[in-house]
Amino acid sequence: MTTAAPPQSRQRAETAAARAAGVWKVYGSGEAQVVALRDVDVELERGRFTAIMGPSGSGKSTLMHCLAGLDSVTRGQVSIGETAVTGLSDAGLTKLRRDKVGFIFQQFNLLPTLSAEENILLPLAIAGRRPDPAWYATVIDTVGLRDRLHHRPSQLSGGQQQRVACARALVARPEVIFADEPTGNLDSRSGAEVLAFLRRSVTEYGQTIIMVTHDANAASYADRVVFLADGAIVHELTSPSADAVLDTMKSLDRRDGR
Template sequence: MGSVSRVTATISTKRQIAARAVGVTKLYGEGEAQVAALRGVNVDLVGGEFTAIMGPSGSGKSTLMHCLAGLDTITAGEVFIGDARVDGMSDKDLTALRRTRIGFIFQQFNLLPTLTAQENILLPLAIAGRKPSQDWYDRVVDTVGLSERLSHRPTELSGGQQQRVACARALVSQPEVIFADEPTGNLDSTSGTEVLKFLQHSVRTLGQTIVMVTHDPNAASYADRVIFLADGAIVNELREPTADAVLDMMRRIDVRTTVA
């Protein structure tokens, strides 16, 4: 079996780039205690694709997502959402960017317990002082399959339904890219599959762009592309992945990092 080589994960395409990292380095600490979470990462994330980011614990996958989303600062390099350069933005501009151009889905559903499903879905737009497109809202609600549960509060919904509410909340503002951090981590296998199918459907049918951090090879198999990190660098990628192919790649990366 061939060794895993370090690669620059970029795509030559005429399709729009939804998010981009150029030579991104992220350092924590100083002196001898300094740790490099990311080491000169270059990656283009294409619009209308479902990308999964995987790697061993401590590989930098969550750090990369947080830097791409403007949730964390970078030490060196450049980060873009579309044509907007994120690094160096003021807090005010970052807040506006996250409200209008980025959606988030987290492992913890982060729903407000006093609000109904519908109110939770529309909350980001309400905070931004925007009204939803009725046609788009109807499409999103239909896609997540929650039209009969919109008046229910989170405690009246299953875990899978709560995460689908969180997915709809991320979609309703029609962001350029959605970042999902272990979105099935708190779900059983059946509910997790429902959410993954929804995310895949939202890309293929609604044209959404999704970037998902996961440790689960089965979850990654729903993506169009899987990027693998080790020691803060991109080391390989797969297109049209299967769970077995992802698992095999992870084993090879584990061997590589253990030997190193």
């Protein structure tokens, strides 16, 4: 990761950025058993913006946590790029997260003791790598934070904080960024800004993003939307409009009788 040329992933588009094969996730046992994921097979392509949607309890967050190596699977295989996530030790998972994965959370999750700039550079600092100055400048300008770099999180608005979180995820140029309801805590204008920014980083820089959301409008920014219900993939749309997503969601709700 030394060049400013962004999308080295595009050249290797033949391998998926993340893949789940026959994944089951079961909590508890006996009567209290809850099946969160049942036999999920999904491939998420490089350089694309994929949204995972589904009603509450559909298992969409569980799927993302399993894909990102934050949670273990009961059965099946998960891989990121060419790395098999399943069966990695804690040290292996730490290295995976350090080198290949970026996160954006609903609650921003910035360290209050660090400035915006320090928060953005934290993953590189933890990995002991120097930032690429050209790419760093690009990221800062894209998120529009140049005049806010020395502010503490408590001095930033929610939208600005989430943009810091996006920059933090992007600056290390991970193989894949997982975004967990990134607009869930934002007003619609700030949310739109963040989504536009994510869209741009996919289109212009070839970044792979997997986003969990229950907001149809947010999903409409994605190249592809995967729908989950009761722990299984039930539908899929490509480059959908917000209305198309909404209609699919309504049909899923009806199917669930909710």
